[in-house]
Amino acid sequence: MTEEPKSTGKQTQRLLLIGFGGLLLLLAFSGFNALSVLGHIQTSNEQIREDYFNRDRILEALRSELYLSGTYVRDLLLEPDPARADSHRAELDSARVRLGILMNSYQTVLQANEQIPFERFRKEVTAYFDSLKPALEWTPSQRKELGYSFMQTSLLPRRATVVLLADQIARLNQDQMNSGNRQVQALFARFRTNLVLLLCVSLIVGVLLAYGSIRRILRLERLSALRFDEVVHARSALQDLSARLVEVQETERRALSRELHDEVGQGLSALLLAIGNAAAMISPNDNPEARVQLLDTRRLAEKTVAVVRDMCLLLRPSMLDDLGLVPALEWQAREVSRTEPIRVTVQAESALEELSDDYKTCIYRIVQEALRNATRHAKAKLVQVALTQDDKALRLTIKDDGKGFTPEREKGIGLLGMEERVKRLDGTFEVQSAPGTGTTINVVLPLAG
Amino acid sequence: MFAIRIVLADDHTILRKGLRLLLERETDFKVVAEASHGKEAVDAVEREVPDVVIMDIAMPMMNGIEATKRVNETHPKTAVIILSVHSDEAYVLRALKAGARGYLLKDSAESDLIQAVRAVVAGKAYFSPAVSKILADDYVRQVREQGVEDPYDLLTARERELLQLIAELKATKEIAELLGLSPHTVDTHRGNLMQKLNIHSIPEVILYAVRRGVIS
Numbered sequence: 001m002t003e004e005p006k007s008t009g010k011q012t013q014r015l016l017l018i019g020f021g022g023l024l025l026l027l028a029f030s031g032f033n034a035l036s037v038l039g040h041i042q043t044s045n046e047q048i049r050e051d052y053f054n055r056d057r058i059l060e061a062l063r064s065e066l067y068l069s070g071t072y073v074r075d076l077l078l079e080p081d082p083a084r085a086d087s088h089r090a091e092l093d094s095a096r097v098r099l100g101i102l103m104n105s106y107q108t109v110l111q112a113n114e115q116i117p118f119e120r121f122r123k124e125v126t127a128y129f130d131s132l133k134p135a136l137e138w139t140p141s142q143r144k145e146l147g148y149s150f151m152q153t154s155l156l157p158r159r160a161t162v163v164l165l166a167d168q169i170a171r172l173n174q175d176q177m178n179s180g181n182r183q184v185q186a187l188f189a190r191f192r193t194n195l196v197l198l199l200c201v202s203l204i205v206g207v208l209l210a211y212g213s214i215r216r217i218l219r220l221e222r223l224s225a226l227r228f229d230e231v232v233h234a235r236s237a238l239q240d241l242s243a244r245l246v247e248v249q250e251t252e253r254r255a256l257s258r259e260l261h262d263e264v265g266q267g268l269s270a271l272l273l274a275i276g277n278a279a280a281m282i283s284p285n286d287n288p289e290a291r292v293q294l295l296d297t298r299r300l301a302e303k304t305v306a307v308v309r310d311m312c313l314l315l316r317p318s319m320l321d322d323l324g325l326v327p328a329l330e331w332q333a334r335e336v337s338r339t340e341p342i343r344v345t346v347q348a349e350s351a352l353e354e355l356s357d358d359y360k361t362c363i364y365r366i367v368q369e370a371l372r373n374a375t376r377h378a379k380a381k382l383v384q385v386a387l388t389q390d391d392k393a394l395r396l397t398i399k400d401d402g403k404g405f406t407p408e409r410e411k412g413i414g415l416l417g418m419e420e421r422v423k424r425l426d427g428t429f430e431v432q433s434a435p436g437t438g439t440t441i442n443v444v445l446p447l448a449g
Numbered sequence: 450m451f452a453i454r455i456v457l458a459d460d461h462t463i464l465r466k467g468l469r470l471l472l473e474r475e476t477d478f479k480v481v482a483e484a485s486h487g488k489e490a491v492d493a494v495e496r497e498v499p500d501v502v503i504m505d506i507a508m509p510m511m512n513g514i515e516a517t518k519r520v521n522e523t524h525p526k527t528a529v530i531i532l533s534v535h536s537d538e539a540y541v542l543r544a545l546k547a548g549a550r551g552y553l554l555k556d557s558a559e560s561d562l563i564q565a566v567r568a569v570v571a572g573k574a575y576f577s578p579a580v581s582k583i584l585a586d587d588y589v590r591q592v593r594e595q596g597v598e599d600p601y602d603l604l605t606a607r608e609r610e611l612l613q614l615i616a617e618l619k620a621t622k623e624i625a626e627l628l629g630l631s632p633h634t635v636d637t638h639r640g641n642l643m644q645k646l647n648i649h650s651i652p653e654v655i656l657y658a659v660r661r662g663v664i665s
Contacts, residue, residue: 261507265534266461269555273467276559280474298559305556309534319539322506322514327539334537334587343594 012216019209026205030198037191041184048180051109052173058106059170063163065102066125069095070159073132077147080140089136096129114172121165128158243424246417250316250361257316260308268305272298317364325360329367329385336383340375348387355394359445362421363387363396369414370398370441378402378439389447393427396443404438407431418443452479453570456497458490458516459505459532468503468558475563487511491519499527501566504549506533506540514547521548528569532558536583538656541576545652550618551575574618574655574664581659588660600646601661608642609663615639615651616658 069092076088103122110118135143135150279294312318319328326348333344367385374380380402388395407415415431418441422429427445455472457480459465465483472478481497484490486508494502502520506513517529530551531544541552550569553561554577561577568575576584592599604612607628614624621639625632643649646657658664 261534262461266464269534269558270461270463270467272556273464273471273559277467277470277474302556305534318507318535319537322512322535323539323543327543331537331539337590337594338587 012220015216016213019205019212023202023205023209026198026202030195030202033198034191034195037187037194041187041191044180044187045184048177048184052177052180055106055109055111055173055176056170058102058109059166059173062099062102062106063166065095065099066159066162066166069099069129070155073135073155074151077135077138077143077151080144082140085140085143092132092136099125111172111176113176114169117165117168117172121162121169124158124162124165128162131155131158239423242420246421246424250365253315257312257318260315261312261318265305265308265312268301268308272301272305275301320360320364325355325363326387328360328364329387332364332368332371333385336371336375342375342380342383344371344383344385346385346387348385349389358425359394359447362425362427362445363394363443365421366396366418366441366443367398369418370400373412373414374398374400374402374439378404380438391447393447394445396441396445398441399438400440401438404433404435406435407433452477453501453566454479454481454497454499455566456480456482456484456490456493456499456502458484458487458493458502458508458513460485460508461505464505464555468562471559471562472566478563478566485509487513487516487519490516491523494520494524494527498524500570502527502529503532503553503562503566504529506531506535506544514543517544517547517549530562530565530569530575536577536580538584538587538660541580541584541659542652542656545655546650552580553577554579572618574616576659576664581662584656584660585662599661603645604642608638608645611635611638611642612654612658613663615642616655616664618655 072088072092072095076085076092079085079088103125106118131154135147135155138146275294275298279291279298282291282294284291317328317331319331323331326346329346329348333346336342336344370385371383374383378400380400383398383400386395386397386399411431419429422443422445425445427443430442431439432442433439453475455478457465457468457472459468462485465485469480469483472480481499482493484493487504488511490502490504490508490513491511493499502517504513504517508516511519513531513533517531520527520529525548528550529548530553531540531549532553532555533540533544534555536554544552551565551574553565553575557577557579561575565575565577601609610628611624614627619627621632621635624630625635628635630638643654646654648654648657655664
């Protein structure tokens with residue numbers, strides 16, 4: 001019983017930790033994943049574009065060098081001046097060198113599918129320049145004679161083939177970029193699917209967790225309500241029990257007191273009379289020893305009578321039954337004043353007689369206990385007891401000028417007993433006291449009807 | 450032959466037997482009836498009209514105080530002596546208010562009862578010496594504690610005389626004759642007396658007299 005809530009608490013803690021921790025981890029993972037995938041996509045995108053433009057630029061340069069080389073060859077073939085022809089030849093050479101460098105640099109960024117077309121392109125370029133070689137050695141008259149037809153039949157077609165190849169590579173390059181874009185799109189689509197999946201999982205886990213938590217909280221709440229009911233029940237049972245205790249004690253005391261008074265007390269009184277009678281029958285001269293013996297016996301019996309009477313009064317003052325509440329209180333006040341160095345005053349209306357026994361006993365016992373406290377603990381000099389009654393309630397105030405105390409801290413068993421008696425009759429009980437200020441007890445007992 | 454006729458009311462048979470034995474040692478006493486509760490006592494008085502009833506307080510059915518009241522109402526000439534274990538003034542006053550003329554403690558009955566019966570038959574009040582002593586002690590202590598003036602000091606000589614006579618249960622006419630006054634004057638004096646003592650009934654006057662030791 002005591003073990004269960006503790007383990008339930010631990011279990012709850014573990015479950016919540018796992019559940020919410022898992023959910024948070026899942027969300028964190030999704031977020032991190034999304035960021036990294038997006039970053040990756042962006043980088044790929046940029047890379048693809050950069051590669052494309054890079055290659056495109058080289059291809060463009062290749063194409064323009066090819067055209068330039070063609071122009072140089074034409075210029076050479078049409079040049080009558082040998083000196084100027086040399087310079088054209090040098091320009092052509094340098095264009096060839098630049099083409100070589102450009103092709104080498106393209107080789108480094110070459111894509112797999114461009115391999116074969118690029119090889120062909122390279123070969124064609126080499127073939128193109130090889131085909132030019134004989135024409136470069138021609139004399140000016142040869143050039144004038146053969147130049148035009150060479151340009152028309154050999155140079156221009158070859159150059160066109162090479163440029164065509166370059167265009168083909170450029171198209172491949174374009175395709176490459178398109179396929180790169182498609183790849184990125186596919187990546188993006190996959191990423192979206194993953195994200196949706198993760199969010200779905202998170203949502204499901206979250207819903208399950210919320211459902212579980214709510215169920216568990218409700219269960220715990222129900223459990224605690226149950227416990228609360230149990231506590232309330234136990235408390236009321238305890239109150240009933242203590243009320244019963246007071247009742248039983250009172251009944252027992254009364255029975256014991258009556259028994260003592262009726263049987264023992266009356267028996268002793270009769271004994272006293274019998275002794276007296278017997279003593280009277282013996283004349284002093286007749287048997288003085290027996291007479292002395294009888295008188296001793298009588299003294300003993302008298303003492304015993306006094307003891308029994310005191311015991312009876314302590315257990316249950318017969319005044320309460322014989323004379324009523326107010327005379328009983330007044331008697332008690334006189335008794336305490338007689339035996340203790342204290343003055344007790346009682347102020348009460350005498351119209352209080354028609355009270356039920358419960359009320360009489362309650363008030364009487366409270367006053368009895370309060371007087372005991374005032375004499376024993378508070379060392380009071382004066383105690384004022386006031387009792388009033390109206391249609392609705394019976395009000396008792398007991399005020400002393402003793403040492404006082406702190407009621408919140410030092411509520412003894414005596415005060416608790418008083419409170420218990422008052423509660424039993426649905427009354428209110430209040431103690432006002434502080435060290436050095438005396439003590440005031442206020443009791444209000446509502447009267448039924 | 451003027452026998453004093455007595456009714457004994459007590460719920461304890463052994464005690465009644467002892468009391469009867471005690472009373473009947475006196476040759477002119479005669480216990481005419483015994484009762485074990487108040488109701489029976491009232492019936493016995495009705496039947497026997499005795500001179501004296503000796504009445505316990507704590508009895509079943511009807512207690513001694515109530516029975517005394519009834520007897521006093523129907524047969525004022527029958528004197529009631531309360532026999533009690535209590536020496537407290539609350540009991541004494543209650544007994545006096547009910548109309549009892551004597552108040553005896555049970556544990557001193559053996560020595561006082563005969564005297565008490567003779568006193569009440571003679572028309573006087575009677576209290577056990579033990580009771581008188583306790584009442585007087587309480588009175589002295591209360592006066593001292595409360596630091597008030599003893600109202601007895603305020604009384605004139607005439608009022609003190611009157612106090613004693615009232616406490617001895619003398620009727621107004623009797624008092625008037627004894628003091629050589631008119632009944633009307635006696636009434637006036639009694640009014641003043643009660644006002645000075647701040648009491649309002651004859652039983653309280655009697656109780657005061659006992660407490661003050663004016664009578665015993």
